[in-house]
Amino acid sequence: MIYIDNEGITDPHVNLAIEEHCIRHLPAGEDYLLFYINAPSIIIGRNQNTLEEIHQAYIDEHDIQVVRRISGGGAVYHDHGNLNFSFLTDFSKDKLNNFKQFATPIIEVLNEMGVAAEMKGRNDIVVGDKKISGNAQFSSTKRMFNHGTLLLDCDLSQVSRALDVKMTKIQSKGHKSSRSRVANIAEFLDEALSTEAFKEKILDGIFPQSTERRVYRLTDKDWESINALVEEKYGRWEWNYGRSPDFDIQRTRHFAAGIVDFRLKVKRGGTVENVKIYGDFFGQRPIEEIEDALIGVRYHRQDIEAALAGFDLYAYVGDVDRGEFIDLIYGPDEV
Incomplete structure (x- = not known):
């Protein structure tokens, strides 16, 4: 494995660009590891509707950057x-959505540190x-990456202030808010560590x-x-x-597989004029x-089924039942 030096850059726009450039242009046949630390920012999942995930006024007031990544998952x-x-x-294919395979080296180091x-x-x-890390993936036909966060000593009060937690996720997971589910790794360490020192230990x-x-x-x-x-x-902005x-x-x-949110505009004659699919899948x-x-x-329903008949839904949204997916597009609202 080869370690990629990002030169200490903390601009999230640049760090996500480094990641995409490396996955598309560094030689195949090699495994790489990239670490980066971002200035205050919200990183939006590839398929999410940004304006419905954030508190825009709070973000503007506190100069928090908003950047979309190319992988799925949530903000x-x-x-x-x-x-x-x-x-x-x-x-x-065996690596696709196999988050544990990639997270295991990180988990082993954390265990050695007493976490x-x-x-x-x-x-x-x-x-x-308590959640200390979330993971997401991006893949092309030849290369892929699995990336994640490690909450060492993050300002967790900003999570609920800057992010708008969807009621769908709260109800389905039975949590009052995302804040109650997360914790900093620092809470489980015997000694304080800077983020750079923590990176070196990993x-x-x-x-x-x-x-x-x-x-x-x-x-x-x-x-x-x-x-x-x-x-x-x-x-x-686009x-x-x-x-x-x-x-x-x-x-x-x-x-x-996650939240799937369909938005459809239907013409007067009954055909689909526009469609957008959001979610953290x-x-x-x-x-x-x-x-x-x-x-x-x-x-x-029959026309929708026919239009999607040739699609392997797992490749697009993960593990969903085809009938339930069609029900979502055409049937009654569900949570």
């Missing part, structure tokens, strides 16, 4: 007390009933003293590509917020392919 708050890790590797961490639920690392655990730590340093050519990604994508289309119908359901394929397949289709 998360980052600051200097949060360490982010990303494992970059060749794609294989009783374990993988639980869909994609969380927890200590007892690196020492993953790269033992007997193993040479190979380091990749970004080249001028890498930086040209990274800076272009920031300018053309991560630094733009990517981070985007426009939500007008819709007549909204249907939301919480599956084992994970999938390998772009959800826009499902959206495009539904445009122009008659808003009738």
Whole structure:
């Protein structure tokens, strides 16, 4: 495994651009590990409706950056007390949505530090009933990454102030708020650690003293590509917020794979004119392919079934029942 040096950058726009550049352009056949620390920011999941996930006025007042990532999952708050890790590797189906496989090295190091961490639920690392890390994935046909947060000493009061927790998620998980579920790793350590010192402990655990730590340093050519990604994508409102289309119908359901939220605009003649699918689900394929397949289709169950017949839904949204997925589009609202 090769460690990627991000040069201590804390701008979330740049760090997400580094991650995307590396997964798309560094040589295949090698595994890489990237760590980065972001200034106060909210990182939005690829398929989420940004304006429905955040408290915009609070974010503006406190100069919190909002950046969309290319992986699925839910919105998360980052600051200097949060360490982010990303494992970059060749794609294989057995790794897809296998968060435990990637989190295990991190969990083992935390255990060695006296933190009783374990993988639980869909994609969380927890200590007892408290979440200390969430994970997400992005994959192409050849490469993929699994990245996650490590809440060392994050300002947890900002989580509920900056994020708008959806009632769907609260009701389905039986929690009053996301704040009650999270904790800092610092609470379980015998000694205080800076985020940089914590990062070094994790690196020492993953790269033992007997193993040479190979380091990749970004080249001028890498930086040209990274800076272009920031300018053309991560630094733009169109990517981070985007426009939500007008819709007549909204249907939301919480599956084992996560929240799926359909927005449809249906013409007077009964055909689908516009569709947008939001949620914190994970999938390998772009959800826009499902959206495009539904445009122009008659808003009738049989027509919807026919339009989606050739799609492997697992590749787009994860583990969902096809019948229940069609019910969501056409049937009564459910939570």
